[in-house]
Amino acid sequence: MATNTLNLPEQEYMLPGNRACAGCSVGIVFRHMSKALDGKAIFVVPASCFTVLCGMYPTASVQVPVMNSVFPGTAACASGIAASLKKQGRDDLTVVAMAGDGGTADIGMQGLSGAAERNANVFFVCYDNEAYMNTGTQRSSLTPLGAKTTTTPAKGKMQFAKDLPAIVEAHDIPYIATASPGYPGDLYDKVCTARGISGTRFMHINAPCPPGWQFPTAETVAMAQLAVETGAFILFEIMDGKFQLTGKSLALADKDNRQPVRKFIELQSRFGVLDEETLARLQERVDERWRKAVARHRAEE
Amino acid sequence: MGQTRHCKQKTAMSWPCVGEAGRTGDWRTLRPVVDPEKCVAARKGKIVCMQCWMFCPDNVISRTAPPEIDMEYCKGCGVCVQVCPSQAIEMRPEHAEDVAASTKEEASCDR
Amino acid sequence: MAMNQIEQIEIRWHGRGGQGAVTSANLLAEAAYYAGFKGVTSAPAFGAERRGAPVTASTRLASAPLRHFSQVEAPDMVIILEGSLLTTANATEGLAPNGHVIVNTRLAPEELGLSNGYQVATVDADRIAEEINLRAAGVIMVNTAMLGAVARATELITLDHINRTLRHAFSPKAAEKNIEAARLTFEATRCAS
Amino acid sequence: MTVDTQSVSVITGNRAAAEAARLARVDVVAAYPITPQSPVVETLSKYIETGVLDAEFITVESEHSAMGVCIGAATSGSRVFTASSANGLAYMCEQLSWAAGSRLPIVMGCANRAMSAPWSVLNDQQDAMSQRDQGWIQLYCRNNQEILDTFLQGFRIAEQVKLPVMVCYDGFILSHTVMPVDIPEQEQVDAYLPPYSVHTILDPEEPRNVNPVTLANPRLNGDGVLCHGYMEFRYLMEQAHKEALDMIVVADEEFEACFGRRWGGLLWSYQLEDAEVVLLAAGSLAGEATISADMLRSEGIRAGVLGLRAYRPFPAAAVADALKEAGLVVVFDKSLSYGYDGPIRRDVQAALFEHRVMPEVHGYIAGLGGRDIKARELVDAARDSITWAEQGKGPKPTDWINLQL
Structure with missing residues (x-):
């Protein structure tokens, strides 16, 4: 049975008074991830917003061990820790690599690919706020089509975001999932699942960012939920190659009642006044991905 | 808070503490206020709903009935207002005098 | 000159990539160490080695530990794993006037047409390796056999030193086969003076 | 005449480096090939696959990741080893700085090779010299015996002063040249080199954030202790290098006491x-x-x-x-x-x-x-x-x- 609000553990691993932006979704993500891991994890963190959340020397806002890493080095550093723990016979800890979209899909991609190919005993989590938010909102390869960033300032990004889970899936690892801070129970359950598996596990988490996406801080959760409700972000897991929709996305597939992408886009000022053609391309892309996901879900059910 | 200069660390390693970034309650311009008449947990006097606790990005809302918000560190994002199914929380402007009274110290880690 | 006070001999090996010239050069260094040379070094010509292309390796043997590793210019001996390299690789280039030439060939020393007062020795190591079916990756290997020719043509090392070296370098089964090759080559080597 | 010394093998510099890593009982080896270093990790891979060395062997996808693996493993309690050359070393550059700044006693081999462009796989010392200001101790060797011995000394030095050590030896000239090397017995090395003990903490029982953002000036911790700023950590690193001037000599003297030979210290x-x-x-x-x-x-x-x-x-x-x-x-x-x-x-x-x-x-x-x-x-x-x-x-x-x- 899926975890709900009332059976989530009470124990917290993130302390109040941290350095994250008001309304940052990464706080929600980390709270539920760390609950699912029961705190028995070592986090490896490259330069990213999460670095800031974790705090500056000599104080920390998270009650888990964190190892900071150079930007491209997350997966390798995590591999090293995993190997070290194995040599020491410690099998009670999960090594979590926690990187942003840049640290995963851009500069971190080589390291992630290497670790995944070796099936390193690492749980790699990409919290995807869809641009280099920590350095001031520069485009990444996961920035969506049409989004304005400080390096796509006038016309918005000209390319679609790349399909990160598909790239990772090509490595044949035991577990891949997506998750959203809009659905903490689903996220919690997936982290619990990942925790129980050895080898490389990967999770792609949609992480709405009020300053970067340009929406009011209060809307973070609503934005995360809209991403799922429109099908712009699909909740699924792939266990040993078997693809299944989960949670809200599964419910949407059953009822076939997705919202139009416009509803999600128009709340974010980063898209400015989107021309109809770009909007249509975005909708078309979402529809295509959605159709494929539903078809695959049904085929592998 | 006494200041001593006895740091023995060879490398940078941080300890967890509340208020890592100082009193982040100072970041607020709007303050969330829970209406006990509308809050289901408050009305029933038991742990139900707890959406505000679950979604709080800053872990400043307690899992209690009624939920309590730690105003020392609440950044005033308003997520709790949005996720409350009973519209029991509203954002009210901070009083000017409250802001002036708050400490501006960089590291005011209280445990 | 101080250099001349150091009793040393410099040897250049000629082979083709894959024939094991570098390995046998190293083995010679080891055997010579067992024979009492306190300074032994051996190295391939530096750089990438490509299968089939002519390669060289150099071995330096000295009575005292070696302090220098610069490349061998004027060898006192050349060992040639395949007769054709004598001409195609100009294998006697820089060889000292009375230097040793040891060649894997069916020809007798006198038939090679080498002059300059070289001390020439030849042996048909291909035939020996073929006879005892000494192969690596399907290819006939004569490199270790040629150590036997060195023992016969010079007094640097003996078969005992070679045997000890081969037993150290190979698995017991492989070692015995290589030892046999070296022994047969030792016996079959023809020296001209 | 026949030499009886059983402990002497006629080996390359790369093999000497690998033997040293084996004798140091390294726990984790990160491997990425580059000429002329590759035989070092090839040898270690064989030792680990055949059980001669009980270690984790990680075939990474780049030198950057090789050092990343070393950093992760060393921080979490393992003695680690890797080796590289030239462009590989340059590719590690930011990780070299991270390793030193983390004060990790990583020991790596550098089979010195010329930096490109144009391409050259052959020897000079430009690779190591170009990294001289990353905070690593750099030791240079003149023959293969010194390579083996200096690696062992390197672990001793690194773990004492908490700085990484780069053992530099000339590519091909030493890395691919065989010469007699006295390979010590495991018991001798165990007596010389104490087991690895880690100075950082990565444990949920005692959660720490290791190497977080550090501000320019000292800052209070939760107990009211004013802790270092960035510059203080840099000063301490420089002090460690000064300490290393003594420790390099001490490690050499101790080595002589155990093995009967020394190399001159500094x-x-x-x-x-x-x-x-x-x-x-x-x-x-x-x-x-x-x-x-x-x-x-x-x-x-x-x-x-x-x-x-x-x-x-x-x-x-x-x-x-x-x-x-x-x-x-x-x-x-x-x-x-x-x-x-x-x-x-x-x-x-x-x-x-x-x-x-x-x-x-x-x-x-x-x-x-x-x-x-x-x-x-x-x-x-x-x-x-x-x-x-x-x-x-x-x-x-x-x-x-x-x-x-």
């Missing part, structure tokens, strides 16, 4: 006592220079050699002391600090000036990109310098040996 000398002319270099080139000194002495020139073993930390006082009687110092560099000559020459000159030791110092660039250097060429250079000095011609421009423009 530097070594040959025929230096009465030398008027001193040839100075690092690595195998310094070994070649001892032959040159013999040749010069046979001509009646009182020549000696000063070999630099430690380049970082730079043994300025020891160099000045060793050269206080010299009239002429001829420094041979196998690398360049472009725009300011050979780095060793300039560092030597600065050390001498600081200590008010004032011989004439000349610099030569030699052996770049694998250009062979013979003892006689060093002799020629020394003769040129002697003539220049005798004629009192003043500062001598840096010369390039065997340049064929």
Whole structure:
């Protein structure tokens, strides 16, 4: 049975008074991830917003061990820790690599690919706020089509975001999932699942960012939920190659009642006044991905 | 808070503490206020709903009935207002005098 | 000159990539160490080695530990794993006037047409390796056999030193086969003076 | 005659490096191939696959990740090892800085190779010299025995002063050249090298954030203790390098007590006592220079050699002391600090000036990109310098040996 609000553990691993932006979704993500891991994890963190959340020397806002890493080095550093723990016979800890979209899909991609190919005993989590938010909102390869960033300032990004889970899936690892801070129970359950598996596990988490996406801080959760409700972000897991929709996305597939992408886009000022053609391309892309996901879900059910 | 200069660390390693970034309650311009008449947990006097606790990005809302918000560190994002199914929380402007009274110290880690 | 006070001999090996010239050069260094040379070094010509292309390796043997590793210019001996390299690789280039030439060939020393007062020795190591079916990756290997020719043509090392070296370098089964090759080559080597 | 020494093997420098890693009982090995280093990790892979060495072997996808693995493993309690060369070392650059800043006692091999472009796989020391300011200790070796011994000493030094150590040895010239090496017994090495103990904490029972963002100025922790700023950590790192000046000597002395041989600590000398002319270099080139000194002495020139073993930390006082009687110092560099000559020459000159030791110092660039250097060429250079000095011609421009423009 899926975890709900009332059976989530009470124990917290993130302390109040941290350095994250008001309304940052990464706080929600980390709270539920760390609950699912029961705190028995070592986090490896490259330069990213999460670095800031974790705090500056000599104080920390998270009650888990964190190892900071150079930007491209997350997966390798995590591999090293995993190997070290194995040599020491410690099998009670999960090594979590926690990187942003840049640290995963851009500069971190080589390291992630290497670790995944070796099936390193690492749980790699990409919290995807869809641009280099920590350095001031520069485009990444996961920035969506049409989004304005400080390096796509006038016309918005000209390319679609790349399909990160598909790239990772090509490595044949035991577990891949997506998750959203809009659905903490689903996220919690997936982290619990990942925790129980050895080898490389990967999770792609949609992480709405009020300053970067340009929406009011209060809307973070609503934005995360809209991403799922429109099908712009699909909740699924792939266990040993078997693809299944989960949670809200599964419910949407059953009822076939997705919202139009416009509803999600128009709340974010980063898209400015989107021309109809770009909007249509975005909708078309979402529809295509959605159709494929539903078809695959049904085929592998 | 006494200041001593006895740091023995060879490398940078941080300890967890509340208020890592100082009193982040100072970041607020709007303050969330829970209406006990509308809050289901408050009305029933038991742990139900707890959406505000679950979604709080800053872990400043307690899992209690009624939920309590730690105003020392609440950044005033308003997520709790949005996720409350009973519209029991509203954002009210901070009083000017409250802001002036708050400490501006960089590291005011209280445990 | 101080250099001349150091009793040393410099040897250049000629082979083709894959024939094991570098390995046998190293083995010679080891055997010579067992024979009492306190300074032994051996190295391939530096750089990438490509299968089939002519390669060289150099071995330096000295009575005292070696302090220098610069490349061998004027060898006192050349060992040639395949007769054709004598001409195609100009294998006697820089060889000292009375230097040793040891060649894997069916020809007798006198038939090679080498002059300059070289001390020439030849042996048909291909035939020996073929006879005892000494192969690596399907290819006939004569490199270790040629150590036997060195023992016969010079007094640097003996078969005992070679045997000890081969037993150290190979698995017991492989070692015995290589030892046999070296022994047969030792016996079959023809020296001209 | 037959030699009985069973412990001696005739092996390459790369093999010596791998034997040292085995004897140090490393827990984690990160491997990425690059010429001329590759045989080091090939050998270790065999040892680990066949159970000779009980370690985790990680075949990473880049040198950047090799050092990343080492950093992760060393932080979480493992003795680690990797090796690289040239572009591989350059690709690790930011990780090198991270390893040193984390004060991790990582020991890595650098089979010295020329930096591209243009491509060259052959030897010079530009790769290591280009990384000299990353905070690593750099030790240079003159033969394969010294390679094996210096790796063992490297772990001892690194784990004492908490700085990473790069053991540098000339690519091909040593890495691919076999020579006799006495391989110690495991028990001897165990007696010399205590088990690894980690100074960082990565444990949920005691959660720490390791190497977080650190501000310019000291900052209070939760207990009201004013903790270091960035600059304080950098000062401590520099202090550790100063401490390493002693520890490199101590590690060598302790090594002698255990194994009966030593290598000179920070530097070594040959025929230096009465030398008027001193040839100075690092690595195998310094070994070649001892032959040159013999040749010069046979001509009646009182020549000696000063070999630099430690380049970082730079043994300025020891160099000045060793050269206080010299009239002429001829420094041979196998690398360049472009725009300011050979780095060793300039560092030597600065050390001498600081200590008010004032011989004439000349610099030569030699052996770049694998250009062979013979003892006689060093002799020629020394003769040129002697003539220049005798004629009192003043500062001598840096010369390039065997340049064929």
